[in-house]
């Protein structure tokens with residue numbers, strides 16, 4: 001084993017709690033940690049899943065080919081796990097999501113959509129016969145599918161999609177067409193050259209009448225030759241900010257026929273067209289992905305904060321006091337302010353993701369038996385957590401990258417590509433502003449009619465939050481009640497402004513649009529109360545953990561609360577009893593917490609227990625040999641494989657001669 005950096009050794013000695021205890025707590029028990037280790041060993045120690053050349057030095061085409069090679073091995077291994085009865089959701093989460101997935105396929109997996117959206121859509125939208133027909137093929141990967149909804153012209157407004165599926169009663173087929181350029185499907189992952197099937201979302205026409213968007217199973221390519229089927233125009237959309245291995249594609253149809261039975265029918269029981277009980281049931285897969293993405297936010301944040309915190313303990317720079325050694329940069333309070341809130345935020349997102357997952361499972365269970373009443377609350381919560389989680393995650397990864405100075409800019413830090421993955425989440429599966437407006441729509445409805453509010457756990461605080469007159473106390477409970485008051489006041493004000501505008505004669509939709517900045521802010525504030533509430537409940541509910549660990553978790557909870565409150569200072573002053581002196585007290589409390597967390601910072605990120613292969617970073621490895629690793633990474637540049645590059649003879653030499 002490599003020698004461990006002296007600074008990190010000292011940091012690890014300072015830690016006041018047992019890091020293994022926290023690892024087990026985060027994993028959900030020691031047995032779960034062991035399961036995770038064995039899963040990591042199974043995937044990460046497979047030499048076939050390593051790349052010979054760093055991804056960055058490959059061409060676009062080579063990157064894709066390498067990604068397909070690895071994805072196939074990865075999926076074969078997933079199948080092995082399933083056959084061994086180890087096909088649980090944790091496997092899929094880690095293999096497709098922020099930890100193992102992004103370690104093995106740093107720039108995205110071209111086959112992810114198969115498990116994340118194709119299979120869930122067949123399960124969620126297909127009737128019994130359709131599941132019998134397709135699920136075996138999909139589970140065994142005899143076919144590979146994607147989810148083709150977004151078009152060149154429309155991503156957000158899915159009722160405006162233009163692809164048509166027109167029923168032909170003579171042949172009992174649907175005829176798919178892309179009537180315009182803007183109706184071309186655009187974006188689906190793996191669509192370019194990987195998938196041979198897709199869920200295609202199209203406007204359903206029967207007898208000249210449009211019945212709105214519906215999902216269809218469509219074969220795109222020949223199962224043997226992989227050539228596009230006749231009537232299918234397909235390709236890849238080109239280079240992006242990140243995720244350049246995901247093979248996002250375009251797709252057009254020219255009188256392409258599919259059997260009638262390829263219309264997913266779970267919500268349309270009859271063979272003839274019958275309107276489903278709620279058109280929003282078609283949107284179920286999107287809720288599922290939004291829910292799982294919140295967990296991914298926690299994963300990416302843990303990864304980035306581990307890299308930046310370890311690096312900050314190893315890096316020395318400047319003079320704090322004259323004639324003293326250069327301090328570790330982690331001793332600068334401004335640096336702590338860049339790091340520690342994101343450590344705390346990782347916990348907040350992990351705990352909320354776990355609550356959201358449970359709520360999701362309860363509500364989908366209810367939907368199976370035709371109960372729809374809790375769907376709006378789930379939808380509103382999933383939308384705001386996805387939006388706030390991904391936005392904070394992307395901003396956090398970028399802050400953490402900047403916290404690593406110049407070396408954070410190197411791809412060898414793995415922070416740029418982590419940012420590429422994180423910022424994509426802000427757009428896909430519902431653009432964040434649009435999702436916050438969905439939550440706001442729900443909140444305004446609840447505000448206008450509070451009749452059943454006590455039965456709605458995520459919004460019941462709104463019943464009396466407006467009238468909280470608590471004076472400042474140095475407690476999480478005070479911050480929570482203040483944030484709840486802010487959220488309630490923002491919803492109230494936005495509601496008032498909509499009503500005022502309507503009274504002035506504006507159409508409700510115009511009034512809504514004119515008030516939408518406030519509506520987004522109200523949904524954001526509501527979401528932050530949920531995140532803090534759940535973090536607080538979770539830490540308070542831990543019964544059998546050591547007092548040392550409880551103290552650390554309490555510090556992190558308080559830091560999360562104070563950091564959130566300080567970010568919302570203006571709102572606190574505007575909507576609660578908070579006065580200037582209280583803000584000063586909050587600031588002092590923040591500084592006190594940074595100092596308290598400082599000796600445990602390395603211990604906490606070590607407890608995340610992220611293997612070096614997952615961190616993939618010269619700056620963040622467990623041994624802290626940052627400079628040796630950066631140097632070794634530089635040697636991998638193809639430019640360093642020869643002392644003189646041919647461009648010297650071709651361009652530089654003649655140029656230098658001309659200048660003589």
Ligand SMILES: CCCCCCCC/C=C\CCCCCCCCCCCC(=O)SCCNC(=O)CCNC(=O)[C@H](O)C(C)(C)COP(=O)(O)OP(=O)(O)OC[C@H]1O[C@@H](n2cnc3c(N)ncnc32)[C@H](O)[C@@H]1OP(=O)(O)O
Pocket residue numbers: 089092093094096097098112115116119120147149150155156157158159189280283284286287289292293296375376379427428429430431434438441442
């Ligand atoms: C199978 C094995 C297990 C697999 C496990 C896998 C685990 C994986 C774990 C981790 C992996 C993570 C890796 C992820 C990698 C992902 C790769 C990329 C994936 C990206 C894919 C995509 O982007 S797909 C495309 C997504 N597109 C969108 O999200 C579009 C956004 N737009 C919309 O959602 C909607 O159109 C809209 C909400 C914006 C508006 O719709 P509409 O105009 O029709 O509605 P209204 O505004 O008029 O509202 C009407 C009414 O309906 C309510 N409503 C809206 N949406 C929903 C919903 N989804 N559910 C319930 N209700 C909804 C709305 O609130 C209104 O209600 P009212 O009562 O009328 O007010």
Ligand SMILES: Cc1cc2nc3c(=O)[nH]c(=O)nc-3n(C[C@H](O)[C@H](O)[C@H](O)COP(=O)(O)OP(=O)(O)OC[C@H]3O[C@@H](n4cnc5c(N)ncnc54)[C@H](O)[C@@H]3O)c2cc1C
Pocket residue numbers: 113147148149150153154155156157186187188189243248424427428429430431433434437
């Ligand atoms: C990496 C990546 C992978 C993707 N994978 C898939 C996939 O596998 N399958 C798939 O079908 N799609 C996929 N998508 C598409 C994705 O779902 C859409 O890009 C997303 O839903 C946003 O839609 P849009 O691009 O049309 O943005 P737009 O809706 O055009 O957004 C542009 C701007 O308009 C604003 N805006 C739009 N509507 C409103 C409104 N009603 N109120 C206020 N502001 C509004 C937005 O806030 C935003 O600022 C992917 C996208 C990316 C980036």
